Amino acid sequence: MSNTHVFRAERLVSGYDHKTIIHGIDLEIPQNKISVIIGANGSGKSTLLKTMAKLIKPTEGDVTLDGKAINKYPPKELARMLGLLPQSPVVPDGITVADLVGRGRFPHQSLFSGWSKQDYEAVEEAMAFMNITAFANHDIDELSGGQRQRVWIAMALAQQTDILLLDEPTTFLDITYQVEILDLLTNLNRRYGTTIVMVLHDINLSARYADHIFAVKEGKLIAEGKPTEVLTSDLVKTVFDLNCVVIPDPISDTPLVIPKGRYHVKDGDN
């Protein structure tokens, strides 16, 4: 495939204003696969994703794409290979859906070039893919949360990057829309081979949709691999400090984490 890239974090240390959050992580993102970063609140999973997206400058080590540090690329060139959907992008006032999706074409346009045929095609394709064509000329304020998230993903698709990072793309959505978004991202991965890396809160959806899981705790990578191989009750105990049993998901056969709380536990099971 032509859209393969070696995307790695090398001895990565990063954080905010002298507060180190990521304490030396080495990892390589599997090509043309869906990877999910899991971890408890404050574990550094989101900081890791943001550093890999060039939003935070590493204090030590590098994020490299095909052997070259990402901050060494001209910004627009990088933006044609590596895209990010942040957790809370800002909607400009009074913009229509198609125009917002169209902004994803920015890295492909030069200073004075107008809109090329490819630009229009990319927007149409992205909107059809995310099933939002019908809303094209609507004001984005008229859309529901789930529809809006599809618009943002369509914008990232119009950018046509080989790697797409997503920071909690399903947070704030109802379960129906969470599954819908993850299905659409899987479509994207299967149809175009797009390498997807995302942070997800829901461990069971992560286990079902991920080809590869990175488990982060206190800024360190403590386990990685296929969900079926790494996601055990011991790992959940270590990463989330939660007692649980792990059973096969009756739908997908992927690991399903059943938490044990203090209450509502059958007699004799504790």
Next chain:
Amino acid sequence: MRNQTVESNFIVKGMRQRRRRWIFVTSLLSILVVILCGGMLLLGNTIYPVDVVIRTLMGEDIAGANFAINTIRLPRMITGLFAGFAFGVAGYIFQTMLRNPLANPNILGITSGSSVAAVFCIIVLHTSNTVVSIAAVVGGLITVIVMYLLSRGRSFSIGRLIIIGIGMQAMLDAVISYLILKSAQQDIAVALRWLSGSLNGSKMSEVLPLILIVVVFTPILLALGKQLNMLELGEQMATSLGIATDKLRITLIVSAVFIIAIATATTGPIAFVSFLAGPIANRLVGASASNILPAGLVGANLVLFADLIGQFAFEYRFPVGVITGLLGAPYLIYLLIRMNRKGEL
């Protein structure tokens, strides 16, 4: 498949339609500016016919008309045109960059910072026009820097920036009033312009720096328009679309302060034009593309229109800033009420 094509056409059609609307409205605004410019030349104590005005402008010496048109009305018209354009463009850039209509050079006190520097140079130091212009730019930039330093907290907050800006504006306006009260009798007429902005007594020689700055910076800013649109999507989204956000922000701020400071040094702070132009342009054109140019045209229209009203609609002649102030104040109150309801303040 057929269905798909039909649907696709309608996306592109919609996008093209909005682009055509942009071109249509922008052309209309340009035509309106030309008409108002014509009005500025035709109207006055004596109303001259169009052919006399044109012949006078071509250099023909027509008794009476020559002085009224070339020495009084033409400089007034050109000053209003360029100052209005500058206020509109700079206001739009700040409002869009900070994603808040209240965040414009007028309310943030940047124009007041320029005014203080200019008034000080005129009344106390009696310097040349060039020095006044330079001082106005420096005053505007210092205001921005002080405001930035004061509003830096744990994290950047637009609300804090606006409140600090309003405070700075009140303080700087007090300094202007103080300087004017202390000034000599003969300077008061000149100094009064700094209270609300006026086109009275515009001279060709004084408007040249403004023309130069607008002509130099407008193409730069128009070229950055697309990037400004990306910045509107938030810092993170803009970065991932390939924008060097820090560099872009500094370029935009410095350019916007330059043009607004020189405009302020020429006409005084014409109230609310930088506040009104952006939202009006957005309302007229929509948000499909960069509205820097339409905002500049709206600014020019506002100033020229308000000056004509100020000169001819009432028994007394009012400076242009009084009229734009009357137009802007209700909008400011409306906006404050609306933002308060939405919890954006």
